[in-house]
Amino acid sequence: MNAASADRPPAVAFASSAAADGPPHVTTPVPYDGILLASFGGPEGQDDVIPFLRNVTRGRGIPDERLEEVAHHYRHFGGVSPINAQNRRLKAAIEVELERRGIDLPVYWGNRNWAPYLDEAVREAANAGDTTLIAVATSAYSSFSSCRQYREDFARVLEQTELAGTVTIDKVRQFFDHPGFIEPFRTGVREAIAGLLADGVSGERIQVLFSTHSVPMDDARRSGPRDREWGDGGAYEAQHLAVARVVMEHVAExxxxxxxxxxxxxxxxxxxxxxxxxxxxxxxxVIAGLPERGIEAVVIVPLGFVSDHMEVLWDLDTEAMEAAAEAGLRAVRTPTPGVDPAYVAGLVDLVVERLSGAPRETRPHATELGPWFDVCRPGCCENIRAGFKPAAAGVAP
Known part of the structure; x- marks a missing residue:
């Protein structure tokens, strides 16, 4: 940071000095001393379900009887979401990969909506003397709920714990088109199509459905930076379409x-x-209408998800598979990245490029949209219902 920039307040609150002025890509090495693995969280027993859903919907005034309508998804699986167990495995896998590369960084894990909470993770890091953190959120795409909400939670936690003047939190770029994230989808789709072709289903009778979490149109339009016209689906939809395209191009090759x-x-x-x-x-x-188009088999790809959490187990493995059976279709659901070695290595690559200050042109990406920003741009991913709140790892609107 030069003398002139030192005289003005930083554009990016809660940031390391290298990111504080808000460059899109930080090319100054940052000596991080800890990784913050940030995730959604989930209940781990029947008694946790309604309290968890209250956390998820906090501020919306939704009564418990309406929450119970959603709770049956969790109760169907004994009140246990698989996401916490998956994050424990992911944390362990990242630690193994860090050790393999000789990188001495502790990994602290915290959730937005269930224990262990983000404030617990940040306090643990601070108590250990690890105050310059790089966050890895378990969400690859740009939208309010998949990026900015995490950044707002980082800011909230730092303020509430009174660690805002002590701890800084940067965040790795959205990794939707990092090869490590895409490779498990390429493999899954390739193997699914190869299996159907080998069983005698012709290519024109197979449809691949790339599935992701729907979001309100107002939020979708506001996803991503505002210096580009993205269309009604915003950067969120554009990113998914770009990734789906490169997956299908790979399979065709x-x-x-x-x-x-x-x-x-x-x-x-x-x-x-x-x-x-x-x-x-x-x-x-869409599945219900495939037979009238002459489709005999469907490949369901959970493109918007990094692991087999509740939306995958219920919405795809239960409801979508039932819809395929009712339509008389053969159906294959491909894997999520989970702890695939390519995905885990890719997450560590994202940390390393910030440790080293890698130039933009050296950063791996598989679509024309990347590599995405290290520091989110002004006005990125606004929540239209609540407006802008303080957020880490981004230039204030």
Whole structure:
């Protein structure tokens, strides 16, 4: 930081000195002393379900009887979301990869909506003397709920713990098109299509559905930076479409007969009132209409998700598979990245590029949209219902 910049307040609150002036890509090495693994969290027993859902919907005034309508998804699985167990495995896998590379960084894990909470993780880091943190959120795409809400939670936690003057939190870039994230999807789709072709299903009779979490249209339009026209689906939809395209291009290169396979982006897990427009079409609605298009088999790809948490187990493995059976379709659901070695290595790569201050042109990315920003741009991913709140790792609007 030069003398002139030292005389003015930073553009990015709660940030390391290298990121404080708000460059899109930070090319100054930062000596981080800890990694903050940030996730959504989930209940781990029947008694946790309603308190967890109260946390998820805090501030909306939703009564418990309405929460119970959603709770049956969790109760179907004994009140246990798999997400915490998955994050324990992911944390352990990241630690193994760090050790393999000789990188001495502790990993602190905290959730937005259930224990262990983010404030507990940040306090643990501060008590250990680890105050310059780089955050890895378990969400690859740009939108309010998948990026900015995490950044607002970082700011809230630092203020509430009174560690804002002691701890800084930067965040790795959104990694939707990092090869480590995409590789497990390429493998899963390639193997699924190869299996169907080997069983005698012709390529034109196979449809690949890339599924992601639906969000309100107002939020979708505001996803990503405002210096570009993204269309009604915003950067959120554009990123998914770009990743789906490179996955299908890879499969067609590897399997010539797969060139005839069709694909489209679909949505799931809508939770808003019918009067509120959300991104469409719904995965189950699309599946129901596939037979009239001559489709015999469907490959369901959880493109918007990093692990097999509740939206995958219920919305895809339960509801979408039931819809496929009712439509008389063969159906294959491909894996999420989980703890795939390529994905874990990719997450560590994202940390390393900030440790080293890697130039933008050296950063791996698989689509024309990347590499994404280290520091979110002004006005990025606004929540139209609540407006802008203080957020770490981004330039204030």
């Amino acid at each position: 590897q399997i010539p007969d797969a060139a005839a396979v069709g694909s489209q982006l679909v949505y799931q897990s809508r939770s808003g009132p019918p009067s509120q427009p959300w991104l469409e079409p719904d995965v189950c609605d």
